[in-house]
Amino acid sequence: xxxxxxxxxxxxxxxxxxxxxxxxxxxxxxxxxxxxxxxxxxxxxxxxxxxxxxxxxxxxxxxxxxxxxxxxxxxxxxxxxxxxxxxxxxxxxxxxxxxxxxxxxxxxxxxxxxxxxxxxxxxxxxxxxxxxxxxxxxxxxxxxxxxxxxxxxxxxxxxxxxxxxxxxxxxxxxxxxxxxxxxxxxxxxxxxxxxxxxxxxxxxxxxxxxxxxxxxxxxxxxxxxxxxxxxxxxxxxxxxxxxxxxxxxxxxxxxxxxxxxxxxxxxxxxxxxxxxxxxxxxxxxxxxxxxxxxxxxxxxxxxxxxxxxxxxxxxxxxxxxxxxxxxxxxxxxxxxxxxxxxxxxxxxxxxxxxxxxxxxxx
Numbered sequence: 001x002x003x004x005x006x007x008x009x010x011x012x013x014x015x016x017x018x019x020x021x022x023x024x025x026x027x028x029x030x031x032x033x034x035x036x037x038x039x040x041x042x043x044x045x046x047x048x049x050x051x052x053x054x055x056x057x058x059x060x061x062x063x064x065x066x067x068x069x070x071x072x073x074x075x076x077x078x079x080x081x082x083x084x085x086x087x088x089x090x091x092x093x094x095x096x097x098x099x100x101x102x103x104x105x106x107x108x109x110x111x112x113x114x115x116x117x118x119x120x121x122x123x124x125x126x127x128x129x130x131x132x133x134x135x136x137x138x139x140x141x142x143x144x145x146x147x148x149x150x151x152x153x154x155x156x157x158x159x160x161x162x163x164x165x166x167x168x169x170x171x172x173x174x175x176x177x178x179x180x181x182x183x184x185x186x187x188x189x190x191x192x193x194x195x196x197x198x199x200x201x202x203x204x205x206x207x208x209x210x211x212x213x214x215x216x217x218x219x220x221x222x223x224x225x226x227x228x229x230x231x232x233x234x235x236x237x238x239x240x241x242x243x244x245x246x247x248x249x250x251x252x253x254x255x256x257x258x259x260x261x262x263x264x265x266x267x268x269x270x271x272x273x274x275x276x277x278x279x280x281x282x283x284x285x286x287x288x289x290x291x292x293x294x295x296x297x298x299x300x301x302x303x304x305x306x307x308x309x310x311x312x313x314x315x316x317x318x319x320x321x322x323x324x325x326x327x328x329x330x331x332x333x334x335x336x337x338x339x340x341x342x343x344x345x346x347x348x349x350x351x352x353x354x355x356x357x358x359x360x361x362x
Contacts (some may be wrong), residue, residue: 037117045089046124048161050153059153061091070206092124118172119143125149132193136182144177160197167218248346250274261292274302278335283314306330334340
């Protein structure tokens with residue numbers, strides 16, 4: 001029986017109206033008790049695991065363990081057999097490449113097992129989009145992987161973490177979630193990792209997909225998909241990080257009126273292998289910054305043009321002659337995601353043309 005058939009059987013147990021005709025079919029090899037899917041939850045901390053400090057708005061992220069979070073949503077046990085593991089317990093402002101590499105290895109290890117049908121990762125929202133995209137580029141499985149967070153700490157009145165975690169289980173348990181790449185479940189919406197981004201510092205509707213919109217929504221314990229991402233379903237997952245202890249150094253420089261060239265020169269002097277420009281408009285650059293980045297590219301530093309603007313692509317050879325300068329255009333990737341892809345691209349090549357192909361495809 002295929003993986004999708006296994007999940008369809010599991011979901012039919014929870015939604016009798018959608019049950020298959022053969023209710024007496026044998027339990028599959030990978031299914032756990034009662035034919036439910038087996039979901040492994042990896043916890044990294046964040047606001048979803050935060051504890052409020054007194055009666056005010058202040059809180060400390062990453063205070064609670066994953067079992068405490070799961071205990072707040074016991075109804076997920078009707079959807080899946082849940083196992084959990086604490087990978088880290090930090091605020092996601094402290095997320096780093098060591099944890100990224102650990103997560104990628106662990107997720108790939110888990111999804112290679114027949115008795116694991118999907119993975120959920122609890123995460124702080126500050127850098128959730130970067131971790132999600134990193135995993136989207138490094139996880140080698142069609143089984144669902146969903147990142148989830150919260151905007152209110154677990155101990156707050158009106159905490160959104162339990163509902164978001166429940167939705168994440170719904171998404172992973174759905175057969176329709178397979179082969180969609182890594183997903184983000186927040187505030188009832190489901191986003192693809194490539195386009196999801198945080199758009200509010202405090203609101204529970206903190207995530208959006210500015211270029212393409214959400215893939216779907218969770219409602220009444222079911223996930224409804226409106227579309228399928230062509231990139232997620234057709235792109236081969238090319239980046240193997242199993243043997244890496246670190247990632248190439250890549251920095252971001254922020255564009256603005258009268259921007260100095262000093263940040264670019266500082267990164268070059270610090271031997272960074274790549275620089276992403278968060279430019280203005282269509283990735284435009286102040287003339288001094290343009291000169292510094294051109295010099296950097298001449299010295300062999302990989303330079304990617306992105307934009308500080310929330311939506312729209314940074315187009316190649318439109319307002320700047322990328323071919324002439326040896327730059328790479330980020331397309332629809334925002335600067336923080338362009339940095340993630342550039343780090344991985346530099347594990348394979350430093351050649352701008354080859355890197356551009358990866359940006360066009362990933």
